[in-house]
Structure formats: structure tokens, C-alpha cells
Amino acid sequence: MIWTSLDTWIVVAAALAGLASALVGSFLVLKKMSMMGDAISHAVLPGIAVAFILTSSHASGVMFLGAAVIGVLTAVLVQLVQRYGRLEQGAAMGVVFTVLFAVGLILIEQAAQHVDIHPEHVLFGAVELVPLYTLQLFGLAIPRGVAVLGVITVVNLAVVVLFFKELRLAGFDPALADALGIGSGRMHYLLMVLVALTTVAAFEVVGSILVIAMLIVPGATAHLLTKRLVSFLVVACGVAVTAAVLGHVAAALLTAPENGVIPQALTLLHRRVVVARQDILGLLVRHTETFSTKGNAVLVPEPTGLNLQQLRSLPGSPFPAGSGMLRLALITLRLSGSVSRTGKRYYLTPQGMKQAHELLRSHRLWERFFHDEGNVLLDELHPAADYLEHYTDGELREALAHKYTGEGRDPRGNKIPD
Amino acid sequence: MNDRLLRVLMLADYNTRVVVFGVVMLGIAGGVIGVFLLLRRRALLADAVGHAALPGVAGAFIVLTALGADARSLPLLLTGALISGLAGMGCVLLINRLTKLSEEAALGIMLSVFFGFGIALLGIIQQMRGASAAGLGSFIYGRTASMIRADALLIGFAALGIVVLATLLFKELRLYTFDEDFAAGDGWPVHGLDVLLMSLVVGVTVLGLQAVGIVLVIAVLIIPPAAARFWTDSLAKMVLISAVIGALGGYIGAAISAMAPRLPAGAVIVCVTGSMFLFSLFFGKTHGVVPLAVDALKLRRQTRLHHILRCLYECGEAIYDHSKPISIRTLRDSREWGDQELERAIHTAEKAGHLRETRERAYLLTEKGRVEAHRITRNHRLWEIYLLEHADVAASHVDQGADFIEHVLGTELVAELERSLSIEELTPGSVHHLPAEQGVET
Numbered sequence: 001m002i003w004t005s006l007d008t009w010i011v012v013a014a015a016l017a018g019l020a021s022a023l024v025g026s027f028l029v030l031k032k033m034s035m036m037g038d039a040i041s042h043a044v045l046p047g048i049a050v051a052f053i054l055t056s057s058h059a060s061g062v063m064f065l066g067a068a069v070i071g072v073l074t075a076v077l078v079q080l081v082q083r084y085g086r087l088e089q090g091a092a093m094g095v096v097f098t099v100l101f102a103v104g105l106i107l108i109e110q111a112a113q114h115v116d117i118h119p120e121h122v123l124f125g126a127v128e129l130v131p132l133y134t135l136q137l138f139g140l141a142i143p144r145g146v147a148v149l150g151v152i153t154v155v156n157l158a159v160v161v162l163f164f165k166e167l168r169l170a171g172f173d174p175a176l177a178d179a180l181g182i183g184s185g186r187m188h189y190l191l192m193v194l195v196a197l198t199t200v201a202a203f204e205v206v207g208s209i210l211v212i213a214m215l216i217v218p219g220a221t222a223h224l225l226t227k228r229l230v231s232f233l234v235v236a237c238g239v240a241v242t243a244a245v246l247g248h249v250a251a252a253l254l255t256a257p258e259n260g261v262i263p264q265a266l267t268l269l270h271r272r273v274v275v276a277r278q279d280i281l282g283l284l285v286r287h288t289e290t291f292s293t294k295g296n297a298v299l300v301p302e303p304t305g306l307n308l309q310q311l312r313s314l315p316g317s318p319f320p321a322g323s324g325m326l327r328l329a330l331i332t333l334r335l336s337g338s339v340s341r342t343g344k345r346y347y348l349t350p351q352g353m354k355q356a357h358e359l360l361r362s363h364r365l366w367e368r369f370f371h372d373e374g375n376v377l378l379d380e381l382h383p384a385a386d387y388l389e390h391y392t393d394g395e396l397r398e399a400l401a402h403k404y405t406g407e408g409r410d411p412r413g414n415k416i417p418d
Numbered sequence: 419m420n421d422r423l424l425r426v427l428m429l430a431d432y433n434t435r436v437v438v439f440g441v442v443m444l445g446i447a448g449g450v451i452g453v454f455l456l457l458r459r460r461a462l463l464a465d466a467v468g469h470a471a472l473p474g475v476a477g478a479f480i481v482l483t484a485l486g487a488d489a490r491s492l493p494l495l496l497t498g499a500l501i502s503g504l505a506g507m508g509c510v511l512l513i514n515r516l517t518k519l520s521e522e523a524a525l526g527i528m529l530s531v532f533f534g535f536g537i538a539l540l541g542i543i544q545q546m547r548g549a550s551a552a553g554l555g556s557f558i559y560g561r562t563a564s565m566i567r568a569d570a571l572l573i574g575f576a577a578l579g580i581v582v583l584a585t586l587l588f589k590e591l592r593l594y595t596f597d598e599d600f601a602a603g604d605g606w607p608v609h610g611l612d613v614l615l616m617s618l619v620v621g622v623t624v625l626g627l628q629a630v631g632i633v634l635v636i637a638v639l640i641i642p643p644a645a646a647r648f649w650t651d652s653l654a655k656m657v658l659i660s661a662v663i664g665a666l667g668g669y670i671g672a673a674i675s676a677m678a679p680r681l682p683a684g685a686v687i688v689c690v691t692g693s694m695f696l697f698s699l700f701f702g703k704t705h706g707v708v709p710l711a712v713d714a715l716k717l718r719r720q721t722r723l724h725h726i727l728r729c730l731y732e733c734g735e736a737i738y739d740h741s742k743p744i745s746i747r748t749l750r751d752s753r754e755w756g757d758q759e760l761e762r763a764i765h766t767a768e769k770a771g772h773l774r775e776t777r778e779r780a781y782l783l784t785e786k787g788r789v790e791a792h793r794i795t796r797n798h799r800l801w802e803i804y805l806l807e808h809a810d811v812a813a814s815h816v817d818q819g820a821d822f823i824e825h826v827l828g829t830e831l832v833a834e835l836e837r838s839l840s841i842e843e844l845t846p847g848s849v850h851h852l853p854a855e856q857g858v859e860t
Contacts, residue, residue, distance in 0.1 A: 029519075029520075032520040032522050032523070034520070034522040034523040034525070034526035034527075035462050035465075035522050035525060035526055037526065038462075038465070038526055038529065038530075042633065081644075084699060084705070084707055085644055085647060085648065085699060086647065086705065087456070087644055087647065088456075088459045088461065090459065090460075090461040090462040091456050091459075091461035091462075091640055091644055092644075093461075093462065094461045094462060094464075094465060094636050094640040094644075095637075095640055095641055095644050095692070095695060098633075098634050098636060098637035098640070098641065098688050098692070099637070099641075099688060099689065099692035099695075101633060101634065101685075101688075102634055102637070102684070102685035102686075102688035102689045102692065103685070103689060105559060105634075105682050105684075106681055106682065106685045106686065109680065109682055109685075110681075119559065123558070123633075124537050207537075209469075209530075209533060209633065210530060210533060210534050210537065212526055212529065212530040213527075213530030213531060213533075213534055216523060216526040216527055216530065217527055217531065219523075220523045220526075220527055223519060223523070224517055224518070224519070251538070251541075262542050266480060266483075266484050266542065269484045270483060270484045270485075270486065273484060273485050273486045274486045277486050328485065329485075329486075331485075332482075332485040332486055332487040335482075335485075335487040335488070335491070335494070336486075336487045336488045
């Protein structure tokens with residue numbers, strides 16, 4: 001892969017989002033409130049939507065205000081529902097955040113007609129778009145998303161450093177914190193506000209759903225590796241940054257359009273299965289024809305179908321013994337309803353018959369074409385047509401048909417199906 | 419517009435009918451299974467399983483497309499969802515058992531990592547040749563519009579199966595939900611029931627994916643039972659109410675989204691169910707905020723009434739004459755209460771016809787008030803005796819204890835007290851004499 005400044009900005013944005021989230025998320029993990037991060041990150045959606053409708057810009061001040069309000073609101077609502085509904089915290093969160101999320105989704109769908117916002121971008125993020133919107137800062141063109149994330153990271157870092165003692169105490173022993181006058185409740189709501197702000201800052205990069213991974217996973221990893229809070233935070237931040245870099249590289253190598261490893265492999269597999277399927281259809285449909293005394297193909301009144309052995313051994317079968325492709329293709333043919341099985345024999349269904357006839361039509365039209373235009377010998381016609389039939393779409397077939405169906409028969413005299 | 423709404427609500431169109439059937443059955447199944455999930459305190463597991471289904475759906479789509487089969491086939495996509503949902507649940511259990519991370523963290527990790535993987539797979543789908551990911555969007559937001567007849571029937575009948583199974587195993591599930599240890603001790607296959615319930619939860623989640631969407635599918639399982647909780651304390655009734663709320667939410671939600679197909683159906687259904695939850699929160703018969711507040715208000719009024727009546731009665735006793743009006747000063751001094759509280763109490767009792775003002779700021783019990791005051795004082799003293807004799811409470815403290823309980827003593831309890839106490843003429847260590855039963859002259 002070629003590293004460009006786009007890649008740099010993407011990695012910086014992802015790393016900043018990871019850092020900001022890891023800093024606050026670590027405390028969520030410590031307080032055993034991981035799912036609260038999930039609830040808030042879902043619940044900020046209406047805040048984002050309303051702010052977006054009002055200002056029609058991403059990452060505006062209004063949006064952060066809305067997020068802070070919603071963050072506290074979610075925490076308060078969860079507590080209210082928990083108390084009055086006599087529900088466990090998890091259920092109370094479930095009720096609150098799904099309703100808020102639903103409201104947000106409806107708002108966004110409504111707004112999508114008028115302003116440039118897509119639910120996909122809010123929910124899943126679009127890190128690749130981050131470098132496109134830039135700000136002029138200190139004479140540098142810095143992507144706006146990166147600037148916003150930078151500010152949030154600094155804010156989170158400042159809060160964690162300034163209130164380190166208080167956060168630690170409130171996290172590990174809320175009762176003692178209350179007794180000492182620190183107010184674990186206030187620390188709780190401070191943390192909720194930070195989570196909400198971070199979620200909004202990160203939604204452009206990772207989306208409002210996946211931000212939960214950035215909040216929790218580094219903290220949880222650190223939890224397994226260390227026992228001291230300072231080293232805990234350091235490890236969590238390290239994990240976040242490493243994940244951002246490795247994640248981008250892996251995405252570029254594995255899933256890049258056109259030449260990514262996975263899309264290529266899948267496309268290749270797809271092609272091979274499609275060809276195998278068409279070969280099977282061809283074998284089956286030719287088996288329904290028999291040769292008359294004149295050497296022309298005519299339909300068998302009651303076709304007997306073919307079994308696996310015959311499919312492998314018939315002349316013209318591309319399947320060597322032991323190839324798994326035959327079975328795989330047969331399974332998918334049966335799934336899509338083109339082939340049925342009775343006993344051990346495979347038959348074409350009416351739908352399969354139609355597809356097979358299209359193939360046969362392409363095949364015989366090509367034979368006609370090579371015979372008429374290229375003066376190719378009868379014996380050599382078959383392989384070329386066999387190859388091309390897989391890549392002939394309806395348009396090309398009809399173009400051929402337009403020219404070569406005068407007699408309606410291929411060079412050997414077999415009927416070209418309609 | 420109205421005509422159309424009516425057509426939708428009356429299920430005039432075949433398509434609407436089919437979709438509504440699927441969604442309503444889903445609501446019922448979610449409502450029934452959700453009750454157990456909620457009472458088992460596992461609500462968020464459903465959320466995690468819902469998110470974990472995404473890589474399954476996307477993976478199944480990729481495999482089907484690569485094999486050239488029809489990648490829109492709902493049963494096959496849901497099979498993928500089922501597999502990855504179960505795998506996700508397995509991961510949570512593993513993380514829980516093998517590491518020191520809390521269940522919360524395990525859920526959060528599994529949810530986000532699986533979902534992220536699913537999003538990555540969606541990215542791959544967009545770059546594959548010959549694949550169109552258009553249908554997959556409905557799995558994330560829920561879109562009933564894309565539901566065809568076979569889909570709705572599949573969802574409906576699978577949900578029906580889940581409900582029937584839960585009904586058949588109601589007794590077992592109840593025992594396991596409320597007292598797992600007892601169930602285990604009694605020889606019930608607790609582990610099996612656990613697995614069964616979780617599988618049913620995964621089942622409902624997977625079925626709900628198309629109609630409600632991955633993110634919101636948890637709502638189908640949680641909101642109806644949470645709302646039902648406000649109406650009853652009985653499990654059977656809760657299951658019933660929850661199912662009704664789920665069904666209604668599905669019906670109204672599906673109808674609205676049939677009217678406005680551009681809105682995500684899942685969000686509409688959740689908003690409808692959510693407003694039913696809000697209504698229940700305020701007006702639910704047993705635990706709703708308003709009925710509870712009304713009850714508390716009634717109790718406060720009654721307590722006030724009892725206090726003033728007993729106070730008048732005791733003042734009358736002190737002067738051996740119940741026919742003399744008692745001045746407000748005497749009343750104020752005989753009990754620790756503020757002026758305002760006393761005024762309110764007098765007002766309440768006057769309105770109820772228990773006392774009247776005979777002279778300037780002096781009050782006399784009416785005949786009705788005297789009977790009531792007699793009863794209250796008797797209950798108060800009965801409880802005092804009980805506390806002294808059976809609870810070994812010091813004589814100086816019994817008055818306080820009795821003060822709280824006298825307002826809620828029922829007739830049955832009073833009869834029980836009379837039977838069990840050896841009633842002497844005099845009440846405990848005190849000044850007070852136990853008034854005779856009504857109608858018996860002393």
C-alpha cells in the first residue's frame with residue numbers, strides 16, 4: 001500500500017478518538033458500568049439529530065451542548081426508571097436508551113430529506129471522509145474532525161489529571177468518597193458528561209455504536225494486564241493507539257476496493273461457483289436431449305436426471321473426480337431452486353430449465369458466430385463457445401441472435417432454444 | 419388520509435395483514451420471553467445478542483453471494499444470525515468464566531467487537547462484484563416494508579412456537595426464575611432451563627432483526643415486561659399484560675410504518691411501545707407513580723384524621739366526660755404537632771362529619787366521630803398491649819410504636835389481637851383503660 005497524507009490523518013483521527021475514549025472508558029470499566037457507555041452512546045442520537053437540524057453542521061457547539069444534556073439526562077432517567085419501576089439497572093438502561101435511540105433515528109430519517117445527514121454515517125462513522133473537511137489552524141490545513149477530537153482528548157486528559165484523586169476514590173469506594181465530601185454522585189455525572197461528549201466527537205470516526213468498543217475494550221484489556229490505576233490508564237491509551245494504527249493498515253490491506261485480499265478472494269470464489277453452476281445446468285440440459293438419426297438433438301420425453309457419478313464422468317464434464325466444487329455448486333443450485341433431487345439423481349426444475357436454455361442458446365449462438373464469421377472447424381467450436389457462454393449477458397445474446405438465428409440451428413444442426 | 423389509516427388499521431390489504439401478523443406475533447413472543455429475561459436480570463444480554471447477529475447476517479450474505487445463491491433468503495440469513503448470536507453469547511460466558519472482567523464489560527466487549535466485525539463485513543459486501551447490500555440495511559434499522567409474505571409467516575409461526583413452548587414450561591420457568599437454588603435442590607434441570615431460556619431469547623432476537631433492527635431489537639424483549647411490571651405483582655398476569663403490550667405496540671407500530679414506509683419501522687414500534695411504558699410508569703395500577711402518590715395522600719389524610727379523633731377521645735377520657743367540647747389549646751398540648759397540622763386535621767375531621775365546633779375554637783365529637791374514635795383508640799391500645807407482652811417493648815416506647823400501626827390495623831388483625839391477648843381491664847402500665855368493644859356498655 002502507498003501511505004499518503006490521507007492515511008496519516010485517518011490514523012491520527014482514529015488514534016485521538018481511541019485516546020479520548022480510553023481515558024473515560026477506563027473508569028467505566030473500573031466502576032463496572034461498561035454498559036452505561038453503551039446506553040449513552042446510543043442515547044445521544046436524538047441530541048445529534050436535533051443539533052444537526054438546528055445548525056446543519058457536524059461537530060457544532062450546539063451538538064456538544066446537546067450531547068452533554070442528553071448524557072446527564074440518560075443517567076438521570078435510568079436512575080428514575082430504576083427506582084420507580086423497581087427494575088435492575090440493565091433493564092432500566094435498555095428501556096431508556098432504546099426509546100431515545102428510536103426517537104433519534106426517526107428525527108434523522110425525517111431530516112435526511114432536507115439536510116446532508118445519513119444515519120449510516122452517524123451510526124457507523126466514516127473515517128475515510130474525515131480528511132475531506134479541513135480547517136485553517138496555525139497556518140495548517142487540519143481536518144475538522146481531527147481538531148475536534150484533539151480538543152476532546154485534551155479536555156478528557158485535563159479532567160482525568162485534575163480530578164485523578166477524586167475519580168479514583170469515587171471509582172473504588174464511593175461510600176468513602178461521599179464521607180470525605182468528594183461527592184461520588186457529582187463524579188458520576190461528570191463522567192457521564194465526558195462519555196457523551198466523547199461519543200459525539202467520535203461519531204464521525206467510528207460511529208455512535210462502535211464507540212462503545214473504543215470506550216471499553218482498551219480499559220478491559222488494561223484490566224487484565226495491570227493492577228495500578230496509572231499504569232492501567234497508560235496501557236489503555238497504548239492499546240487504543242495501537243488499535244488505530246493496526247486497524248487502518250489491516251483495513252487497507254485486506255478490504256480495500258478492487259485489490260484488497262478479501263474482496264479479491266471472494267470475487268474469485270464467486271466467479272468459479274457461478275461457472276460451475278452453469279456447467280452443471282449445461283450438462284443437465286444436454287442430457288434432456290437425445291440425438292435423432294440425422295444427428296440432430298431432440299428432446300427426451302421423460303428425462304432421467306443425472307447422478308453425481310455421471311455428472312463427473314459425462315463427456316464435456318469439467319469436474320475431475322474428487323472436486324468439491326461440484327457438490328458446492330449443486331447445493332447452491334438446489335438452494336436457489338434451479339435443480340431438484342430425487343433419490344440420488346438431479347433434475348432441472350422449470351426455473352432451472354429456463355436458465356439452462358438461456359445458456360444453451362448463448363453456447364449455440366457463439367458456435368454459429370465462430371462458424372459463420374471465423375470459419376472455425378466444427379471440432380474446435382465447442383471449447384470457445386464453452387468459455388464465452390459464461391460471460392454472455394442477455395443483451396449480447398440477443399445481439400447475436402439478431403444476426404444468426406436465420407435457421408434457428410447451430411452449425412451441427414442442433415436447435416437453438418428460444 | 420383518514421381513509422387510508424382506517425384501511426391499514428382494519429387490515430383491509432393483504433400485505434398489511436401479513437406484516438401485522440408477523441410483527442404482532444413477534445411482540446407477543448418478545449413480551450412473554452422478556453418477562454423471564456427481565457426477572458432473571460439479564461436484560462442487556464439480549465442487546466448484546468442483537469448486535470452480535472450482524473456478522474452472522476453479513477457473513478451469510480457473503481457466503482450466499484459467493485456461491486451464487488439468492489442472498490435475500492431470510493431463513494438462511496437468520497440462520498447466520500442465530501449462529502453468530504449463539505457464538506456471541508458463548509464468548510460472554512467464556513470471558514466471564516476465564517477472566518476477572520465483570521459481566522458488564524464482557525457484554526460491552528462482545529457487543530462492540532462483533533458489531534464492528536459485522537460492519538467490516540458490510541464494507542466487504544459493498545466492494546464485492548455482483549452483490550447488492552441494499553437488503554441488509556433493513557436489518558440494522560428494521561423495515562417492515564421489505565417483508566414479504568413468506569418472511570412474515572416465518573416470523574409469525576416461529577414466534578408462535580416460542581410462545582407455546584414458554585406456556586408449556588410456565589411452571590418450570592417460574593420456579594427457575596424466582597428461586598434457582600430451590601429448583602436445583604428439588605432436582606429440576608436448572609442448567610437446561612437456563613440454556614433453554616437463553617436460546618428462546620436468541621430466537622426472539624433473531625426473528626425481530628428484520629422488523630425492528632439489530633440496535634432496537636432489545637426493546638421488544640425489555641419494554642413490554644418493564645411496562646407490565648407497573649400493573650401487577652403476579653407472574654402469570656405480568657406475562658399476559660406484557661404480551662398484550664408487545665402485541666399492541668407491534669400492531670400500532672406496523673400500522674404507522676405502513677402509512678409512512680420511509681420511517682424505520684423498528685424505531686416506530688419502539689416509540690409506540692415506549693409511550694405505553696411511560697403511561698404505565700405513571701398510571702400502572704399497582705406500582706404506577708400516580709396511584710402510589712394517591713395512596714400515600716389518602717394514607718396521610720387518614721392518619722391525620724385518626725390522630726385528631728384519638729386526641730379528642732383521650733382528652734374526653736381525662737376529664738371523664740365525652741360530652742364537653744375540648745378547646746384547641748388542650749388539643750395542641752396533648753400531642754406533638756404544629757399549628758398547621760392541627761388545623762388541617764380539624765378541617766379534615768369536620769368535613770368527614772366526625773366533629774363540630776361548638777364554641778369558639780372548641781370541638782366536640784359527633785356521634786359518628788365518637789364511634790370511630792372509640793374504635794381507633796381501642797386498636798391503638800390493643801397494639802400497645804401486644805408490644806408490651808409479646809415484643810418486650812418498654813412501656814415508655816409503646817405509644818410511639820402503636821402510633822404507626824394503628825392506622826393500618828384491619829378488622830381481622832384486631833380480632834386476632836383480642837384472641838391472643840389476655841385482656842385485663844387496664845391497659846399496660848399506663849393510664850389508659852382499654853375501651854370496651856363497640857356496643858358493650860361498661
